[in-house]
Amino acid sequence: MSDQPIKTLQLTKKSSLITRLRLSFVLLGFLSVFISGGMQLYISWQEHLKQLELRQEAKAQAAATSINAYLDDLQRKISYLARVRGLVDMDANVQQQLLEGLIRHNDAYEYAEIIDANGNTITSISPYGSIVLDPTVRTAAFNRAFRQKEEYIGSVKLDPDRDRPMTVIAVPIRDNQDQVAGILLTQVNLAFLWFFVTRTEVGETGYVYIIDQQRNLVAKTGINAEYFKAQAAIEETLFEKIRTSLRSPDVINRVYRGLYNQRVLGQSHLIATTQWYLVVELPIQEVYQPIRYLAWVGSLILLAITLIAGMIGFLLARSIVQPLGKLTEAAIALSQGNFDTIVQIKARNELGLLANTFNSMTHQVKELLSIAETERESAEVALVNFKKAQAQLMQSEKMSSLGQLVAGVAHEINNPVNFIYGNLVHAEEYTDELLILINLYQTHYPDPHPEVREKMEEMDLDFLSQDLPKMLDSMKVGANRIRDIVLSLRNFSRLDEADLKKANLHEGIENTLMILNNRLKAKADRPAIDVIKDYGDLPLIECYAGQINQVFMNFLANAIDAIEERNQGLTLEAMKAEPHQIMITTKLTDPDTVQIVITDTGKGMDDATLRKLFTPFFTTKPVGKGTGLGLSISYQIVVDKHGGQLDVTSELGQGTTFMVTLPIALAPQPANLRES
Template identity: 40%
Template sequence: MKKCQFPRIKVLPLQLVLIVPFVLQIFGAVSLVGFLSFKNGQKAVNDLADQLMNRTNTMVEQHLNSYLSIPHKVNQINADAIEMGLLNVRDRITMGKYFWKQMQAYDLSYIGIGLTTGEGAGAARYDGKTLTIDDWGAKPPKNLYTYATDDQGNRTRLTTIYDWDNFQMSWYTEPIKAGKPVWSRIYTWNNPNHPYIVASAGRPIYDAQKRLLGMVATDIHLLKLSEFLQHLDVSRTGQVFILERNGMLIANSSHQQPFTIVKNKIQRLKATDSPDPIVRNISQQIQQKFNGFQSISEPKKLQFKSQKEADFVYISPWHDSYGLDWLVVVSVPEHTFMAQINANTNTTIVLCLGALILATLMAYVTSRCIAHPIVRLNQASQAMASGNLDQVVDDSNIQEFNKLAHSFNYMAGQLRESFNDLENSKAELEDRVEERTAELKTILSELQRTQAQVIQSEKMSSLGQLVAGVAHEINNPVNFIHGNISHLNEYTQDLLQMIYLYQERHSSDDPEIQAFADKIDLEFLIEDLQKMLSSIRIGTERIRTIVLSLRNFSRMDEAEFKVVNIHEGIESTLLILQHRLKDKPERPAIEIIRDYSNLPQVECYAGQLNQVLMNILVNAMDALDEVDAQRTSEQMKANPSQITIRTSVIDSQWVEIAIADNGLGMPEQVKNRVFDPFFTTKPVGKGTGMGMAISYQIIIEKHRGKLQCFSTIGKGTEFIIQLPIQQQVLQLPTAM
């Protein structure tokens, strides 16, 4: 029967196995980060372009609403004045001066009146600066006179004479025909030195009997719209332009004018014929996409691509209640936003290539360092398998391979010895087995002891609960005893008074009573009983004080935040540790220096805070005991061991507890690791290395505070605890 053969996996060199995955991971990670950064950048660009165009369009619409409402307001004022009889339409001199005054108050190009008789008057600012007054009669020719004026609006000299016919001008005919306030069609004034392209707002006027007198009109210079658009932020890189529904250009932010001059005559341009290539290109694409400009009835956000770059385009219809219907187009080129992103993309590509090259080199060097010792070890192993046991592997630059080489060399030596002594070393081999068994038993014993130590540590973690429970259980009978001592003392005094009364009233000649009194030593019994009651009272007071300190220290009934007195917690902890502080045969007592400030109540986990104080104070006492063990009694008297406890308030929002000893201090490398778990400088069995790590966790994570250690060799160590007075205060105080 033919055996089924599986396809053989190609065997790859170790160096290739080490290099390829490493390089692929680096390249893939960097490429993915670059791609995601580019995509996020593009999304940010789209959002930023939308915001910029929306803001610009809003500014343009607000300006149009404000600027184009002025002419109709002026017309309303003038029409009301005429209808009320405040302004005589037949007094053209007064009307001209009145319109001149209005031109001083408004940024307009022309304010005038045309009457049904063909007459009229007005004030003009053709060049944007100089004010003139127009006055014309009923019939041409040579019926319109333009006068220069002084600073009071008085006519000074005649400047020009024109032919003028109200009934041939759209400025006059369109408002009269509409019978209401309207905008007439945009018209131009052929003055090459001062191009005059205006939108005219007209309004019919009536007398008090509602008879038609003519119309009033106000012109605005549309080039001022172009000046406004040129001052927008977007005009530095993009374009903003306004056009009519028929495609005629009204204003743009380009430095190219929205008109042309042919044979000294001003001719308006269509947006699709604008000399500015951006305006022309975008207008042509809009016209092509929407088949003209009439069908655009709501704002549109588009993106057009030209031969060189893409443009973000925002089209918004704008109209008012007097007949204007325009389109506002905002265009921002994509390169305005994409330039930095493209630069970052190029940088990312360069970094990817650099990272790939560097990763390849590092992988090559690393794989060579790894593979070379393995190859040597493999060659030595093959030689030993062939029977050549005299093999020694040289050391390499890698610690693990050195250990492996030493192990291999040791194994080779052992193997040579084993082959040489195999036949004669059976007994020796058994002895070695027994020796290894004994070592394993020793290791097992060590593991059991370690397990016992871990169990003991777990028991110690329950000490706080035990202290609280014992304090509670002791407190009940002690309170019972203490509460009854006063009654017992009262009863005893009553009995003693009764005895004294019996002694006074009855003779003491009774031999039996006298014998019993002598037997019990009545006088000593009375005196000692009172002392005993006093001693019992003092003892119960002491037990109650200790129980209160134990309960205050354990705080097992306070699992949540509670407002506590920090000084009470410190004093309770010191009372628990009193046996460590008092003098001993080998050293005097450790002095406690209290520098307490007036602290407010603090929100905290009281029991956990007492645990932190206990850990810091115990470490300080251990450090002082270590110092005193190396000093003579004279040295200890000259420089006694001290622990200074200082409290203060910081910025009215934090309290600070500083606990300092005058021990030997800690070297820098020990101070930097004092809060690391399982790090301890104490002998085995005297410290787990978890006390300060737990303290750090309690202060930083549980209380959102700060725990710092400052130590100088020869001057001692200081731990500073900073806690917020109220837990909603999150900002840490300035580091010292």
């Protein structure tokens, strides 16, 4: 064996455990939030663009469809009048009356005239006095309507007198021999377009406008018709972008510099009747606004989580490294022969357990060395004593570790449960005070503001006032249940004695039903399960109340499962035709015993299942839903622990009945049973 000294490892700041733990926590928190936040931000942005594009497309299509329908209606009214046979040859007064009727029908008609086959005006009318049409416009309309025998809608022109956008509609007039004898021509004021563009809302800063094939701006949001002046033709580049956005499904082609020379997300739709474009544009600043807000919030969250991770890493590293440092120093001292070294660590966790074990080991080694030194002459006896002490030490440490581990777990659970349970009392008091305040408000102010009344109806205030105290009671029951579990752990670790006391069985049943209330209520796929209670006059019985409640929980939960299993494959209407009931009956069978009977209308069991019912790990439920221990534990609690009797009767398709018989006072139990 070598006597060379062992080299001591020198720790640097970079290689220290505390530095690595701190950096790991900070890096882990930063990367997790950065990656998940970035992915969420990208997905949100894509979804936002998609929804925004769909909304703009829907608005553009709706507005264009409405305008197209309005123009079709104007054209249709003119066509109806033009179909009157011999309109050209009628008396001038009759023609005048027909044209007046047409103009009265819709104030969009500003001028109407009947033109014969030679292009001469027969009759004309206008509510604005004498109107002279542009000869070019009149000739184009006559050529299309008379010579080509087609209905015609002209391009947009600006009225030189009032600087308003106008267009003409011309249709052929046929005589009695169905030959074209002239045309009916009207000038239409396009002021009605403002109604459609104004009611089309595009975000907070978006706008709508209409352009024709000659790139003339016909109408736009933000300028009323009476203030609309002649507009210069829009740029060719913008016009091409609008046409491209109409044909392209790619959102990239819909981002361009819009009407006001700012980047926009645009959507256009063709007005079929006139071949004009209705354009909806939303500035990119507003498009990006939600994603900027998400990025800002995400940055704050990233910073906060990074700081929190750093703090947690610092605290956790310190709580781990400091005790390890003490153990390291003690180990070095022990290796140098200092057996009086004691590690002072008061933490109630694995490090504290390790320190206690180390101190105990040091003490035992010191004693063994002392014995070996003083009794060197009787080495055989010392060796036997050493082996005996070693075996005793291992067994003692094993049991001590097991007890301290269970006690530590129970203690760690008990602290937060006590915190929750203690705060529930205050929460209940505050809730009662708030409900009293609401009742006083309703008493003294029976007629609240409509917005308040609407909110009260929306939140169902009466139901909340009744249900909130029940929820707090249910939370208290749950906290008590956890405390009972903690108590069982403490009993296991032998830090406390079992709680044997006189208990009210009805109270235990009601508490169990309260916990299971959510499973008893009606659901979308089945009706509610009715609990029918027939309680007798029972005295307080001496029992382990928590364990008896566990028995009730097992029986009632199994009853609900049996009813739900019976419903499998049935429609909701078929379920409603079947009984959904759990009957609970309690009675005093004789002066010394009480009986609790729980009957359900579930699917029942066959004889083979009944024979194995209380066998540990036997279950008829699917894998992962049942362990097969509930009824076995219930049998041990009732029969072995309380000296009672547990009977069960069942018939397939007819339900199941559990009968629990318990003594009012427990008989003294043998010592070995109490130990178990």
